Amino acid sequence: MNANNNEASAFHGEGRLKGCSSDEEPGAKAVILSQVETPVQIVSNRNADFIHRYFPLATNEQWNDWKWQLRNAITTLEDLRKIMPLTEKEIMAIKHLKGRLPLRITPYFASLIHNTKPGNPLRRIVIPVVEELIQLPVEKPDPLHEEAYSPVKGIVHRYPDRVLFTVTQVCSAYCRYCTRSHSVGKLDKLGKNDFEKAFDYIRNHTEIRDVLVSGGDPLTMSDEMLDYILKNIRNIPHVEIIRIGTRVPVVLPQRITDKLIATMRKYHPLYISLHFSHPDEITDECAQACNKLADGGFPLGSQTVLLKGINDNVEIMKKLFHKLLMIRVRPYYLYQCDLIPGSGHFRTSIRKGLEIIKGLRGYTSGYAIPQFVVDAPGGGGKIPLLPDYVVAHTKEKIVLRNYKGMICEYPEI
Numbered sequence: 001m002n003a004n005n006n007e008a009s010a011f012h013g014e015g016r017l018k019g020c021s022s023d024e025e026p027g028a029k030a031v032i033l034s035q036v037e038t039p040v041q042i043v044s045n046r047n048a049d050f051i052h053r054y055f056p057l058a059t060n061e062q063w064n065d066w067k068w069q070l071r072n073a074i075t076t077l078e079d080l081r082k083i084m085p086l087t088e089k090e091i092m093a094i095k096h097l098k099g100r101l102p103l104r105i106t107p108y109f110a111s112l113i114h115n116t117k118p119g120n121p122l123r124r125i126v127i128p129v130v131e132e133l134i135q136l137p138v139e140k141p142d143p144l145h146e147e148a149y150s151p152v153k154g155i156v157h158r159y160p161d162r163v164l165f166t167v168t169q170v171c172s173a174y175c176r177y178c179t180r181s182h183s184v185g186k187l188d189k190l191g192k193n194d195f196e197k198a199f200d201y202i203r204n205h206t207e208i209r210d211v212l213v214s215g216g217d218p219l220t221m222s223d224e225m226l227d228y229i230l231k232n233i234r235n236i237p238h239v240e241i242i243r244i245g246t247r248v249p250v251v252l253p254q255r256i257t258d259k260l261i262a263t264m265r266k267y268h269p270l271y272i273s274l275h276f277s278h279p280d281e282i283t284d285e286c287a288q289a290c291n292k293l294a295d296g297g298f299p300l301g302s303q304t305v306l307l308k309g310i311n312d313n314v315e316i317m318k319k320l321f322h323k324l325l326m327i328r329v330r331p332y333y334l335y336q337c338d339l340i341p342g343s344g345h346f347r348t349s350i351r352k353g354l355e356i357i358k359g360l361r362g363y364t365s366g367y368a369i370p371q372f373v374v375d376a377p378g379g380g381g382k383i384p385l386l387p388d389y390v391v392a393h394t395k396e397k398i399v400l401r402n403y404k405g406m407i408c409e410y411p412e413i
């Protein structure tokens with residue numbers, strides 16, 4: 001699949017595209033519909049209004065079909081303008097995306113942002129602004145040096161016992177702060193030979209016990225392709241766990257079908273690493289997708305990138321992490337934004353991340369507190385960061401400060 005491939009006309013009945021009056025918030029009350037292939041899918045009131053306005057010929061069944069969502073993804077300025085007024089900064093940025101991370105927004109995610117104001121967190125995640133065109137001297141296309149750690153195409157082997165396997169460059173929607181913006185959305189596909197070489201590499205390295213299948217987003221691939229990939233990895237005796245990195249439940253929850261669950265269930269233990277940025281992403285549809293995954297027996301974790309003006313305060317983060325736990329997703333990493341080109345408007349100071357962790361620890365359950373990490377520029381890997389809880393540490397004792405500032409001692413024996 002090609003990220004720039006506008007497979008079908010995104011819009012029908014253009015005469016009805018003017019105006020956008022829905023005032024419903026993400027997560028609005030939902031109606032449950034029955035379908036043959038995916039027994040339970042939902043079309044929320046918000047979605048029903050959006051479909052009626054912008055895709056009047058689409059049926060609920062089409063809306064709930066993930067392939068329809070991909071075919072009708074919004075990839076051009078022209079299409080995006082039909083569903084929402086854009087600012088000059090957004091228009092100029094989209095006009096200059098050639099060779100950069102493309103624009104791609106699923107109709108589902110568009111339904112969450114079509115009536116938002118500029119600066120809305122979900123809108124900023126998927127719609128570029130001119131600041132994205134500015135590259136600061138500290139920013140590099142591949143800040144984590146993934147290419148240098150890639151022994152064969154698709155594999156990144158940075159840590160001793162695990163590998164990253166980027167099986168596709170395609171995502172159903174592109175996040176403007178994507179760490180792999182240098183490679184995702186490009187045409188560079190793995191062919192059969194590349195896959196076989198990657199499987200051989202894992203097979204020949206008996207120290208690899210953990211394979212993270214990522215991309216792009218692996219769940220944009222067909223069930224058959226996923227089955228092929230997962231089967232080959234699972235057949236390698238020393239691979240203990242497989243992980244899939246995906247944002248599909250957030251931007252394309254329709255993808256979590258019973259058939260997909262049945263396909264992936266064959267390859268347990270299989271963990272799913274999700275990626276959430278803001279509490280408003282957790283709609284009824286998203287919750288249903290995550291609950292289906294949890295019911296399938298997949299342990300669910302979430303990574304969040306710390307983003308200026310989107311989630312860089314304690315209350316937003318707490319709300320996000322609490323909502324994640326409600327849908328059985330454990331927040332496990334909070335990332336400092338990587339130094340990719342055009343990310344300056346998203347980056348906060350590291351101090352801000354520490355302040356957020358400090359504002360969470362003690363004030364909410366440990367399950368709601370992810371590990372704050374910096375993925376070190378130059379390929380140094382993830383380095384955990386903690387607020388300063390250690391006041392002094394001698395041979396005899398450690399002096400600690402708790403979340404309220406109380407000083408405590410513990411003997412060092």
Ligand code: SF4
Pocket residue numbers: 170171173174175177178179180181184215216217246247275
């Ligand atoms: S889903 Fe992940 S890989 Fe895809 S654009 Fe977003 S951050 Fe990048």
